[in-house]
Amino acid sequence: MPGGHSQTLRPFLWRARRLYPDTEIVSRTREGRTRHTYAEYDDRIARLANALEEYGIERGDRIATFCWNHTRHFETYFGVPSIGAQLHTINPLLPDEHIRYIVDDAADEIVFVDPSLASKLASAADGAEEFADVDFVVMGSTEIDELDATPYEAFIADQSTEYDWPDFDGDQPAGLCYTSGTTGKPKGVEYTQSMLWSHTMASQTPQGIPMEDSDVVMPVVPMFHVNAWGMPFTATAAGAKHVYPGPSPEPADLAALIEEEGVTITAGVPTVWLGLQEYIAAGNDVDLSSLDTVIVGGAAAPRALIEWYDDRGVEVLHAWGMTELSPIGTVSHLTADLRDADYDAQVDKRSKQGLVVPGLEFEVIDEDGEEIPWDGEAFGELRVRGPWVTQEYFARPDASEEGFEDGWLKTGDVVTVDGDGYLQLVDRTKDVIKSGGEWISSVELENAIMAYDGVSEATVIGVPHERWQERPVAFVVAIDGVDRDALVDEIDSGLREEYPKWWVPDAVEFIDEVPKTATGKFSKKDLRERYADQSLVEGSVPEGDAPGQE
Amino acid sequence: MPGGHSQTLRPFLWRARRLYPDTEIVSRTREGRTRHTYAEYDDRIARLANALEEYGIERGDRIATFCWNHTRHFETYFGVPSIGAQLHTINPLLPDEHIRYIVDDAADEIVFVDPSLASKLASAADGAEEFADVDFVVMGSTEIDELDATPYEAFIADQSTEYDWPDFDGDQPAGLCYTSGTTGKPKGVEYTQSMLWSHTMASQTPQGIPMEDSDVVMPVVPMFHVNAWGMPFTATAAGAKHVYPGPSPEPADLAALIEEEGVTITAGVPTVWLGLQEYIAAGNDVDLSSLDTVIVGGAAAPRALIEWYDDRGVEVLHAWGMTELSPIGTVSHLTADLRDADYDAQVDKRSKQGLVVPGLEFEVIDEDGEEIPWDGEAFGELRVRGPWVTQEYFARPDASEEGFEDGWLKTGDVVTVDGDGYLQLVDRTKDVIKSGGEWISSVELENAIMAYDGVSEATVIGVPHERWQERPVAFVVAIDGVDRDALVDEIDSGLREEYPKWWVPDAVEFIDEVPKTATGKFSKKDLRERYADQSLVEGSVPEGDAPGQE
Ligand SMILES: Nc1ncnc2c1ncn2[C@@H]1O[C@H](COP(=O)(O)OP(=O)(O)OP(=O)(O)O)[C@@H](O)[C@H]1O
Ligand SMILES: Nc1ncnc2c1ncn2[C@@H]1O[C@H](COP(=O)(O)OP(=O)(O)OP(=O)(O)O)[C@@H](O)[C@H]1O
Ligand SMILES: [Mg+2]
Ligand SMILES: [Mg+2]
Structure with missing residues (x-):
């Protein structure tokens, strides 16, 4: 049959390791920063892969993480999917009963947990039937009191740095993440290797959030939230330096990382950037000169935020996404025509959720089932489809039935589209x-x-x-x-x-x-x-x- | 089953049409230039799709082109694959017996032919059994003497500008192109929708040859040569302006197009750019100020060429590709480390074929079957695999047997790889x-x-x-x-x-x-x-x- 090799994540890391063996992956811990090169990282994920295999993990098995953003968490990002298993990132801020529900739903074999989150996990797991068959690995070198957990370093210690990465189909499930549960019970979204591959490539286009080997990329958006918007994969595809802000980073922590690691691209929800803004406005002197771009998404980027960062030479790039979209859907780049427009007109556009990324298609359907005109006034429900948009919910036929129509994801977001093609979210269908x-x-x-x-x-x-x-x-x-x-x-x-x-x-x-x-x-x-x-x-x-x- | 919507070309054009309805597609003809907007273009390809359907073309049927680079040829690029048919671009410079062989091999239903190439095609077709069931459409408004051919404009004239684009799998064959026949009989390579999609996305990464909506893209590399290196698709994904140089463009024609259309990115084999260099060196005053990048590939970019264009503020980007790779494999961008190196060291690197694009994997195997060290000295045969690399030759089990091993394409190119990961072609295995x-x-x-x-x-x-x-x-x-x-x-x-x-x-x-x-x-x-x-x-x-x- 004609066609190319399957779309999998492993070649991104293979390339980064071979071309940029010395480029760093930096991680903030409460005690200081850890530093690994791509070469060391790649050796460590081979050890993780061998450890998982020895444990008995097989293709299609699910492994969960209950972690902040750090290098060991990032090790699971390549280590788990590249053996054909599926990485299920859990939001540790969920209520206990949601955690029990999703661990059960996903039938996780192991949960990798941060020491600082162990008591939270222990409380959810305590006496819960859903956790009966689950083992724990704690992200550190030593045992902990809260849980009976193997230390990660012991788990991978005696393993070889060689691993014969298997070949598999792009349809192999690689990730699993649950929606935020804003409008109902969280819904599981499975990411196949091919979806993550497509999302990485689409992110790397000039119409997405492209990265180069000279970039220093700091995902502040949690790694349990739609794979930190895919940035750990995209940064690897680019051979960029990674900076992970560790457990519950405060504005002062982010400021120090930006200054000292020379961060060029970072990303998070608006409150994070408002927090940094307030910290600086309160008189803390922060050198933002390395910073080119702050990606803001998950909620609307306030206009004042965009202007404040502009004044400091930092571009706020507003993006819209969903768990169901791996997550990127639109990015608010200025079209060529608008690059000469006056500043206010530009900020008007940049405050919108933006232009659809190439590879996706959308339509906006009003209450009568008709497509709305692109006039910036009419609104309706946004529907999306594309190679990195899920076509069903995990094990939820009810939600799948309701959430999709003729292959389109019904986003539940109500939007307008203006004459230049910019989408603006005006509400949720349920709100x-x-x-x-x-x-x-x-x-x-x-x-x-x-x-x-x-x-x-x-x-x-x-x-x-x-x-x-x-x-x-x-x-x-x-x-x-x-x-x-x-x-x-x-x-x-x-x-x-x-x-x-x-x-x-x-x-x-x-x-x-x-x-x-x-x-x-x-x-x-x-x-x-x-x-x-x-x-x-x-x-x-x-x-x-x-x-x-x- | 989990997974996203299939990877097809149509959404790229849908986006360009909706976001950039007024952006132009310009084409040089012997009589002057034609101009169409994306909106007009999209209407015309809907008419082409309806015409093909009315003619009786069905999913999987093959349609050939025998044409230079121009808008009507570009219309077949989206019009043919987007109905599920397969576009087979023929190199009109091939000897007659090769043309007969590949038209027969591909079982083409229709050949779209340029008026200026009609006599060449007529000579190949004359009395040839291989052409017995083939119809001709001539790329113009009037009939011609050389062949019994329907004029293209008549073919699409009465058709609707509405077409209900079908959904199909990414594995659907969309293109077919034969290798140059440098080392033997030309071999057919089929491009699936997904391969072309992947290649487009990979081209759009900063590690490829990325384009924006502000770009003006002129593919000089023929559209019969691996889809003009995919640029018509990439430019559409970006919403860029297209400029097609028409039949047998001379340096003066290229110069005029660059100056008057404001070309920013162009691409072709070294001889084309040597030709333009000689034309300018001969005293013709050409304004190259709009031009950012000249992509040079197909054969090695001479160092002197790179330096000559550098002196004029135009970046030569050296790339290596193959018909089997859709075609892009490596691009000679400077790594972050080298951006501060001295000019000579930079040109040394840029003269090499470059760094592998993310998403591909390669290995270089010496005569003993061992991987060579990356020292810039050792050489061996390059093997490649990835989502846009074919895994077989079309209807040539013999060539497929010889050309692939364990899923890797044996490129037949002999290369070194230096410590920075730059590939350099030193020969062909057969040479x-x-x-x-x-x-x-x-x-x-x-x-x-x-x-x-x-x-x-x-x-x-x-x-x-x-x-x-x-x-x-x-x-x-x-x-x-x-x-x-x-x-x-x-x-x-x-x-x-x-x-x-x-x-x-x-x-x-x-x-x-x-x-x-x-x-x-x-x-x-x-x-x-x-x-x-x-x-x-x-x-x-x-x-x-x-x-x-x-
Ligand atoms: N830039 C943005 N501006 C406004 N809203 C945004 C933006 N980006 C994302 N959103 C909102 O977040 C939603 C996606 O969030 P997520 O997938 O985390 O779960 P959720 O939709 O909040 O929860 P659930 O689907 O369980 O109700 C989008 O559908 C949209 O409503
Ligand atoms: N930048 C480059 N520098 C040197 N050689 C190149 C470059 N780009 C491509 N090539 C050569 O062109 C080849 C690909 O050409 P193409 O696919 O058109 O057919 P061919 O290999 O010449 O013909 P055939 O495969 O039929 O013998 C590569 O394998 C390589 O040998
Ligand atoms: Mg939602
Ligand atoms: Mg060849």
């Missing part, structure tokens, strides 16, 4: 508020509310309403000492000026904090459960204010 | 001269001889020898009026200084021209056939001069 037959963007309202000085955090949900189906209600975390009544009036009158009357929330409720998911996203499903009581807004919308009646 | 149990690089000798002032062209082959197995003989095309005896002495004594005595050719023969293949390469197999007479060198090597006895 968008349907009132009087029209859609209200909860995200737009909460961003507007969070712009008020007295507001620390805000979220808006739709609560059921007899007549209008749903009505928006705002939940606000006020800054200490603020006059709450005045704040409510200010918000109410402000929104009335900016938005159609029927968009204005029927109520503003004060809460102590917005509930968050394990990846730090606002958990609206929690709020919705708490406030499922429709009496809250009964009768509060005056007649004649409904959409279509204005 | 390398085996004398007294050691290898002599014919390429090195001919380059040395071509450096003499009186020499216009030279080639060196091994002729059979009773005692030493083979001995080198040089064939020289002398510049008019040169004193041939003095030249022979000069070469002989010069080579004796530079090389081991046993490398020095036993004879220097003068010929009128070096025989060439259809792609303009030295055809040593022709010379070998002509000079298979070993008496030529009998007794001419003095005792004691053999390798191993020095």
Whole structure:
């Protein structure tokens, strides 16, 4: 049959090892930094592969990690898939019952766990049937109290640095990651070798987040979150230097790593970069001169963040992705036409989620099942397909049935597309508020509310309403000492000026904090459960204010 | 089954059409330039797809082209594969019997032919059984005398610009191209959708020949030669402007296109760029300021060529490829370490064939079947594998048997690899001269001889020898009026200084021209056939001069 060799991860590392044997993989630990070269790293993953084989791991078996970002974790990234096994990265911030559920679901053979996360894992595993057949390896040299775990260094100690890497098909499952659980129970997504290969290549295009051998790449986004957005693979394909920020890095840790390791590309959710911004604004002098690009994704990059880093010569590159997409879908590069536009127009574009990466296709479907026009106004649900987009959920026929149609992933994200092709996320299908037959963007309202000085955090949900189906209600975390009544009036009158009357929330409720998911996203499903009581807004919308009646 | 959507070409064009509807595809004709936008182009390929379907073309059918580089030819690049058919590009410079052989071999249904190549095709087709079932479409608006051919514009005229592009597997054959036939009968290589997809992505990495939407891409390498090195696909993935140089472009045509269309990236064999260099050196004023990169491949890029273009602010990027590799294998980018090296050291590296592109693997095997050390000295046969490297020849079990081993393509190229990982081609396995149990690089000798002032062209082959197995003989095309005896002495004594005595050719023969293949390469197999007479060198090597006895 015609065709090329299968698409697998191993050749990326083979190339890095042969061309860049001395390039470093640096890892922050609580005690200092560890340094390995690609040559040493490659020897170590051969030892890991031999150890796994000796343990009895076979093709298709699953191995879990419960770890921060560090070199040993990175060793599992190549060591596990390259023997044909499947690496299942677990988010250690998940509640115990979710951890039990996914370890059981994935039928993990071994869990590799960080010493600093061992007590968390021990609490989830304690007496749990789901963990009955699971062994533990602790990421260090010594045993720990919390768990009966083999130290990683002992596990690989007596193994050979030679390993005869097997050949297999690109369809071989290589990774497994669960979604954040923002809109429901986390759903498993399997990554085949070919999906990870395709994602790596697509990331490496100028339309993605390309890297060179001169780059120093620091993934701050956790390695348990969609493979740190694939950066450990991409950096290896490029032969770049890796920098891993270790357990719970603080802004000061990131600053030190950037300065001292000469980081050129880094990536994480907006809160990380807001944290660094605040740290610097508080008077800490940080040399950002090596830093070219900060990839921001997972949640919308605030405009002010982009501008702040621009002022310091650092480009914020806004990207959108999903667990289901391995994860990169769009990146907000400027098109050639816009490179001469004025700065504000450029930031307008860069604040959007961006342009689709080559190799993917999308369509945006409105409530009537029609494709929306690309006018930056019309919105609908985004659907995506491509070689690195999953076509099903792991062992969840119900979710697969609901989440896919004719080969397209229904992203659950509601977007507009402008005339230049930039996507902008306006909401989630599950969060968008349907009132009087029209859609209200909860995200737009909460961003507007969070712009008020007295507001620390805000979220808006739709609560059921007899007549209008749903009505928006705002939940606000006020800054200490603020006059709450005045704040409510200010918000109410402000929104009335900016938005159609029927968009204005029927109520503003004060809460102590917005509930968050394990990846730090606002958990609206929690709020919705708490406030499922429709009496809250009964009768509060005056007649004649409904959409279509204005 | 887990996995993503299949890897096909169509999404690249979908993206270009949607994001860059107004970006141009420019084509030089003898009468002037044609201009189409991606939107118009996409409409036209939908019409082509409908026309092919109406004609009766089905999935897997083969369609041939016999054309220069122009927009209509580019229309077949997406139009044919995207309906699931297979595009077979024919080199119109091949001898008639080769053309008959490959049209028969491929069982082509239709041949699309340029008006200017119609008489050549007519001569090949005339009375030939192989063409009995073949229809012709001529690339223009009017009928022609040479062949009974439907004009292309009439073929697509009444068709709809809507086409429901089918879904198919990445294994679907999309292209077919024959090797140059330098070392034997041309061998067919089938490109699946996935191979072309992988090659496009790999080309787009910083380690390949990446393009952006601001680029203006002019493939001078013929579209019948491994899909113009994939550039029409890569440029589309990037949303770049395309410039096609049309029938038999002269240096003046290329100069005009570069200047007037603002070409940023172009590509072709060394002779093309030597031609442009000579044209400019002859006093023609050409503005090269738009030009960033000239990709040079197919044969070694001479050092002087690299330096000449450097002096004019144009980067020559040397690449090595093969029909079997779709074609890109290595690109001679400078590694990070070398970016600070002195200019000569940089040009040394850039003159080599370069660094392997991520996603490929290679090994170099010496005569004893061992991998060579990476020391820039040892050489052996290069073997390659990867997602865009074929694993068999089309309908040639004999050639497939010989050309592959354990999944590796035996390239037939003899290379060294230096400590930085740069490959350098020193010969072909079929051309390398085996004398007294050691290898002599014919390429090195001919380059040395071509450096003499009186020499216009030279080639060196091994002729059979009773005692030493083979001995080198040089064939020289002398510049008019040169004193041939003095030249022979000069070469002989010069080579004796530079090389081991046993490398020095036993004879220097003068010929009128070096025989060439259809792609303009030295055809040593022709010379070998002509000079298979070993008496030529009998007794001419003095005792004691053999390798191993020095
Ligand atoms: N740049 C961005 N701007 C706004 N939202 C983003 C951005 N990048 C990602 N997101 C949001 O994150 C989602 C993907 O997150 P992830 O796959 O981690 O799980 P989740 O969708 O939050 O959880 P679940 O699917 O379990 O409900 C996207 O669908 C989108 O809603
Ligand atoms: N940059 C380069 N420098 C030197 N040689 C090159 C370069 N690029 C390609 N080549 C030569 O061209 C070959 C590939 O050419 P192609 O596939 O067109 O057919 P061919 O090998 O010449 O013909 P055949 O395989 O039929 O004998 C390579 O194997 C190599 O020998
Ligand atoms: Mg989701
Ligand atoms: Mg060849």
